[in-house]
Amino acid sequence: MxxxxxxxxxxxxxxxxxxxxxxxxxxxxxxxxxxxxxxxxxxxxxxxxxxxxxxxxxxxxxxxxxxxxxxxxxxxxxxxxxxxxxxxxxxMQTEDYNDFLVKCIRQAVKYAGEDPVVIYINPSDEKKRSDLEDATRVRLTISAEDFIGGVRAVIRSRNILIDNSFKTQLRNEYDKFMFLGGDGIA
CATH class of the missing domain: 1.20.5 (Single alpha-helices involved in coiled-coils or other helix-helix interfaces)
Known part of the structure; x- marks a missing residue:
């Protein structure tokens, strides 16, 4: 048991x-x-x-x-x-520049036609004034503003500014300028 x-x-x-x-x-x-x-x-x-x-x-x-x-x-x-x-x-120290000024002045006068036009040259080009006036038979005005070089023309009757100034052209190119990458992408 x-x-x-x-x-x-x-x-x-x-x-x-x-x-x-x-x-x-x-x-x-x-x-x-x-x-x-x-x-x-x-x-x-x-x-x-x-x-x-x-x-x-x-x-x-x-x-x-x-x-x-x-x-x-x-x-x-x-x-x-x-x-x-x-x-x-x-x-601006070359003869080509003087030819450029003459060309711009003539184009502005042609564009204005019968309307009065005021053509401005840069203060740095003041010494060229009489030669330019003789070459174009146009009375030129020295600008109060330095626009580096070139010509500006004003047709007041039509509110038109013809701006062939280097300052404006350089600024426009500066604003548009971009570096592109190697693949074409900015």
Whole structure:
């Protein structure tokens, strides 16, 4: 009887231990699965954060590059137009410039037709005034404004300004000027 009781007690103890072991193994498996899910979620979140940080850093770098590029392009543009202005000053010392002035004066007079026209030359061209008046038979006015060179004509009766001044032409070119990328995109 004692051996039967002991056997039965051992069987019940083994059953309790087996049941407890199974319960612990289930808790362990559940815990393992939850830990795996949490680690996958964390990896996804960290990956997303890393990509976001990388995108932000890339965008910031690109913005800085564009800012620097814009600054360099502006400096180069200013330098190009300083050189262009210097070339204009050199051109204004040539006989071709005098011919250009005569041509502009004649075109303005022709365009005005019968209407009175006031033709302005730049203050720097004042010494050329009498030669230009002799060549064109037109009375010229010295402009109060320095427009670098060239000619401006006003036909008041039609509210027309004919602007063949270098200042306006240089400004228009400066405003339109853009550096194009190697692929033709500004």
């Amino acid at each position: 004692q051996s039967t009781s002991m056997e039965q007690a051992r069987a019940e103890g083994n059953a309790i231990i087996d049941s407890h072991r199974e319960a612990l193994e289930k808790v362990f498996e559940d815990h393992k699965a939850e830990a795996l899910r949490q680690s996958e979620t964390r990896i996804k979140a960290e990956t997303t954060n890393a990509k976001l940080s990388l995108n932000q850093a890339t965008a910031k770098s690109q913005l800085e590059i564009k800012r620097r590029q814009g600054k360099v392009q502006q400096e180069l543009k200013d330098k190009i137009f300083e050189e262009a202005n210097s070339l204009v000053q050199d051109y």
